[in-house]
Amino acid sequence: MLKENLKQVEGNILDACKASGRSREEVTLIAVSKTKPVGDLEEIYREGVRDFGENKVQELCQKYEVLPKDIRWHMIGHLQRNKVKYIIDKVALIHSVDSLRLAQQIQTEAEKANVHVDILVEVNVAGEESKFGVAWDEAEALIREIAQFNRVHIQGFMTIAPFVENSDENREIFQKLSQLYIDIKQKNIDNVNMRVLSMGMTGDYTAAVEEGATMVRVGTGIFGQRNYNR
Ligand SMILES: *Cc1c(COP(=O)(O)O)cnc(C)c1O
Numbered sequence: 001m002l003k004e005n006l007k008q009v010e011g012n013i014l015d016a017c018k019a020s021g022r023s024r025e026e027v028t029l030i031a032v033s034k035t036k037p038v039g040d041l042e043e044i045y046r047e048g049v050r051d052f053g054e055n056k057v058q059e060l061c062q063k064y065e066v067l068p069k070d071i072r073w074h075m076i077g078h079l080q081r082n083k084v085k086y087i088i089d090k091v092a093l094i095h096s097v098d099s100l101r102l103a104q105q106i107q108t109e110a111e112k113a114n115v116h117v118d119i120l121v122e123v124n125v126a127g128e129e130s131k132f133g134v135a136w137d138e139a140e141a142l143i144r145e146i147a148q149f150n151r152v153h154i155q156g157f158m159t160i161a162p163f164v165e166n167s168d169e170n171r172e173i174f175q176k177l178s179q180l181y182i183d184i185k186q187k188n189i190d191n192v193n194m195r196v197l198s199m200g201m202t203g204d205y206t207a208a209v210e211e212g213a214t215m216v217r218v219g220t221g222i223f224g225q226r227n228y229n230r
Pocket residue numbers: 032034055076077160201202203217218219220221
C-alpha cells in the first residue's frame with residue numbers, strides 16, 4: 001500500500017522533471033513521516049528512501065534511536081531554541097531557521113557538540129500571518145547575519161506555500177523563491193551555499209519541481225492522512 005503510494009509519487013516527480021527539462025537526480029524526495037509509526041517508515045526505507053522529515057523534536061529523536069543510522073533526518077517544523085540541543089547531532093538539515101536568535105542557538109550548541117550544521121532559511125513568501133518564516137524582503141539581511149556563524153552553514157531556502165486546491169495557484173510563490181535563490185547565489189556570499197530549494201508538499205510538489213525545487217516534502221501522498229487524535 002505505502003509502496004504503491006511511493007511509486008505514484010516517484011512517477012509524478014519523474015514526469016515533472018521531464019516536463020521541465022530537469023534530471024531526476026536534481027530532486028530529493030523527503031518522506032514526511034510525522035505522526036506515523038516506525039513500521040511505516042521501515043516500509044518506505046526498504047523501498048530505498050533515506051530522507052525522512054519530522055516536525056517535532058521529541059518524535060524525531062525517538063525515531064532516530066530505533067531506525068537505521070544511514071537515514072538523513074530533516075527537521076522541517078518550527079524549532080524552539082531550548083530544543084536545539086536534542087537534535088544538533090542527529091539532523092542532516094534543519095529547514096526551518098527564520099531568526100538570528102535561532103541561528104545563534106544552533107551555533108552555540110554546535111560548538112558544544114563539536115559539529116557543523118547545515119540549515120535552510122525559511123521564507124514566508126506569501127506573507128501569511130499564520131506562518132513562520134522570515135519575510136521576503138528581510139531574507140537577504142538575515143542570510144548575511146547568519147553567514148557570520150562558523151558552524152552554521154546556509155544551504156538554501158525552504159517555504160511552506162498556502163494550502164490550495166489547485167497546485168498551479170502556488171506557482172507564483174515557487175517562482176518568486178526560485179528567483180531569490182538565484183539572486184542570492186549570484187552574490188557569492190561567504191559561507192552561503194545555494195544548492196537546496198525545499199518547496200512543494202503533497203498538494204503542490206509537481207508544480208514546485210517544475211519551478212525548480214531540489215527537495216520536495218511529501219507526507220500524505222506517501223503515508224496517507226494523518227490522525228492527530230490517536
Ligand atoms: C507536514 C508537512 C509537510 C508534508 O505535508 P503533506 O501535505 O502531508 O505532504 C511538508 N512540509 C512541512 C513543513 C510539514 O510540516
